[in-house]
Amino acid sequence: METVKFSDKALSVYPMAFYFSAVEAFLHRIEVVDYGVERFVGMRNEYVVLFKAFDKAYKRSQKSALTDQIRDLDQERDHYALVMQRVAELWGEKLDDESLAVHGRRVAQVFRDYSFRTSEALVAENAKVYNMEQVFSDRQLTADLQMMGLTELNRRLENRTGQIEQLMSQRNEERSDVVVGELKAARESLDLHYRAFLTYLNAVQELEPVDALSQAAQYYNADLAKIELQYQQSRKRGGKDDPEPEPEPDDTQDHA
Numbered sequence: 422m423e424t425v426k427f428s429d430k431a432l433s434v435y436p437m438a439f440y441f442s443a444v445e446a447f448l449h450r451i452e453v454v455d456y457g458v459e460r461f462v463g464m465r466n467e468y469v470v471l472f473k474a475f476d477k478a479y480k481r482s483q484k485s486a487l488t489d490q491i492r493d494l495d496q497e498r499d500h501y502a503l504v505m506q507r508v509a510e511l512w513g514e515k516l517d518d519e520s521l522a523v524h525g526r527r528v529a530q531v532f533r534d535y536s537f538r539t540s541e542a543l544v545a546e547n548a549k550v551y552n553m554e555q556v557f558s559d560r561q562l563t564a565d566l567q568m569m570g571l572t573e574l575n576r577r578l579e580n581r582t583g584q585i586e587q588l589m590s591q592r593n594e595e596r597s598d599v600v601v602g603e604l605k606a607a608r609e610s611l612d613l614h615y616r617a618f619l620t621y622l623n624a625v626q627e628l629e630p631v632d633a634l635s636q637a638a639q640y641y642n643a644d645l646a647k648i649e650l651q652y653q654q655s656r657k658r659g660g661k662d663d664p665e666p667e668p669e670p671d672d673t674q675d676h677a
Contacts, residue, residue: 424630425638426623428645433612437604439652441479444611446644448472450637451618461625464618471611478604487592491543491585498581499539501574502550506532508569524565531556543585550582 432443451465509532512525534556535549556562557575566572626634 422632422635424626425635426626427619427638428642429619439648442648443645444472447641450641454633454637456631456633468614468618471614475607475611478607482600482604487588491588494581494585498578501578502539505571505574512569524568527562528565547582547586554579
């Protein structure tokens with residue numbers, strides 16, 4: 422079999438969820454390798470121990486009864502916003518009567534002005550909704566919403582956004598500094614060992630290639646390529662991933 426080395430990409434660039442996927446994929450590939458060299462077995466055993474500690478800390482950081490509530494409210498909020506936006510666009514595009522069409526164009530323009538997308542991070546979407554609500558409070562736009570029967574949906578859009586913001590704040594308070602510190606330490610320890618393990622494995626492949634390691638490397642590199650693609654796609658979408666459970670100033674990557 423052709424000699425294959427393990428990708429030496431630094432996993433530290435990944436947000437927590439993508440990092441977890443990568444180190445878990447490495448574990449799955451390396452734990453089935455039949456290679457009885459003492460140093461390999463010792464490093465693999467140590468990796469398993471460190472991964473379990475990281476896994477435990479990660480899951481502790483993610484647990485919150487509020488997460489499901491936030492997700493459900495966000496889904497409701499998104500539906501209200503999408504219906505409002507689509508109705509306004511249809512009024513503006515399909516109605517021949519200019520006295521009616523103008524109502525839709527004005528409301529649809531607000532969504533365009535703020536480049537509103539329901540796929541954005543929760544914090545970003547919250548901010549956009551609040552900014553849009555300030556615009557919708559203008560007398561003319563208030564009348565536009567009323568004419569199209571969108572007043573109640575707009576009220577619910579604002580209401581759900583307020584609820585989401587409250588629950589996000591409450592959830593952040595629940596994630597104690599102790600849990601955050603535990604997770605950070607567990608990740609750092611695992612990452613340090615992971616990099617040392619890769620250096621060793623690739624040295625073996627350089628000096629005395631092992632087919633079992635080449636196969637594991639081939640599979641893991643493919644796993645990592647998929648994770649990297651998903652990560653890049655999430656950055657382009659501004660995906661609603663859970664906020665990093667580390668001491669960062671805001672929830673810029675939240676999905677509930």
